[in-house]
Amino acid sequence: MESYGAVTGAGVPLGAQEWPARRVPVDGVDLLVRDAPGAAADLPPALFVHGLGGSSLNWTALGLLLNDTVRGIAPDLPGFGRTPIAGAAGINEQAAVLVELLEREIKQPAHVFGNSMGGASAVALAAQRPDLVASLTLISPALPHPRVSASALWFAALATPRLGPVVLQRSRRLPFDQRFRASLAMVFGDPHSVAPEVRATYEAELRRRDGDPWVGQVTVEGAKSILRSSLAPPRRSLWADAAKVECPVLLIYGGKDRLVDPRIRTKAQRTFPNAHLLYLPSSGHVAQMEHPQQVERAFRQLIS
Structure with a gap:
């Protein structure tokens, strides 16, 4: 069991508490996996999947709120968090890792939560x-969008062979504090509403990850994968996959999301055969971090 010295307990915001971590060999890499503390062993299993640039720490608050209902695990996918890169890091590769992790660790249908690119992989x-999925909870999933947005142009720039490395190099030359403020503004609807302890935990993780040598590579590969999914023909697109999903699906979109256009929620609700929608007007791209109680209540309603 690994420990990283995070404080826990009464008086500490849920999002700043840290779950115990362990290593699980999956697809040729030792995946860091966190277990939601306090969950009974006989509870239904849950899998929490972070997005591009995220980590297992993105699920801390929600997993703790639900630890009386599900037994959650949250991996750092290859190239993210504290798991080194191993091969390609696209949507399909992540899905393959998740299949192996579920078969190895859980061996029964799990409630799967996915955010952003992690939502696409889910x-x-x-x-x-x-057979491995009991329900899907998708928070701002990176599904193909017909409208061109600033984020779509950014992903396209990153995915361009010569332009992508230049964009990343110029970004990394900026002082960390400037990049951190930009990250807060990009993912949270209201960065000022984030609890100081949660903000400090988020900053510490980003600062630690800043030194990982594979950060640029995995970011470019993730961007390429998202771009490829948006260009895939209809019969091979993620929308075709969505139409096949028969389990209950909870779709969560934030009205202040700057990365996924929340207007796509209408198409998503029509496409998934058994979909339920939660729209949070004041939330950004990571509703599970910004409004975990609302996400918790919606999930409980989904499975009740």
Whole structure:
């Protein structure tokens, strides 16, 4: 069991508490996996999947709120958090890692939560292996969008062979504090509403990850994968996968999301056969961090 010295207990915001961590060999790499503390062993299993640039720490508050209902695990996918990169890092590769992790660790249908690119990987997982998924909770999933947005142009720039490395190099030359403020503004609807302890935990993780040599590579590969998914023909797209998902699906979109256009929620609700929608007007891209109580209540309603 690994420990990283985070404080826990009464008086500490849920999002600043840290779950115990261990290593699980999956797909040729020792995946860091966190277990939600306090969950009974006989509870239904849950899998929490972070997005591009995220980590298992993105699920801390929500997993603790639900630890009387599900037994959650949250991995750092290859190239993210504290797991080194291993091969390609696209949506399909992540789905394959999740399949192996579920078969190794859980061996029964799990409630799967996915945010952003992790939401896209969760959709691919559910379409390929419906026997492993009891429900899907998708928070701002990175599904193809017909409208060109600033974020789409950014992903396209990163995915361009010569332009992508230049964009990343110029970004990394900026002082960390400037990049951190930009990250807060990009993912949170209201960065000023984030509890100081949660902000400090988020900053510490980003600062630690800043020194990982594979950060640029995995970011570019993730951007390429998202771009490829948006250009895929209809019969091979993530929307085709979504139409195959028969388990209950909770769709969560934030009205202040700067990375995923929340207007896509209408198409998403129409496409998934058994979809339920939660729209949070004041939330950004990571509703599970910004409004975990609302996400918790919606999930409880989904499975009740």
